[in-house]
Amino acid sequence: MTDLLARLKNVVRNGDSWTARCPAHDDQRNSLSIHHRDGRWLLKCHAGCGFEEITAALGTSAADFFDDKLHGGRGALLPPTTRATAQHSLRPPRPD
Secondary structure, three states: OOOHHHHOEEEEEEOOEEEEEOOOOOOOOOOEEEEEEOOEEEEEEOOOOOHHHHHHHHOOOHHHHEOOHHHOOOOOOOOOOOOOOOOOOOOOOOOO
């Protein structure tokens, strides 16, 4: 999501990250921290807004915060080359 910073107000660079006004609440000072690491945009509102609230206020989805050159900058929740899964196992643990 290359236009993330353009969607936010009062963006200030802070080393390798940024701060901005959180779009999910009436922010009077920068409370949103933004980091771009390992192909992901990471957001944290220090006033307590959740990620879902922030993405809704920006009109984006969680998938938009992952880099994926194959899809023009729009990634998936799990990269297709990973063997990791976000699913919970329904099977009981195996005995040792």
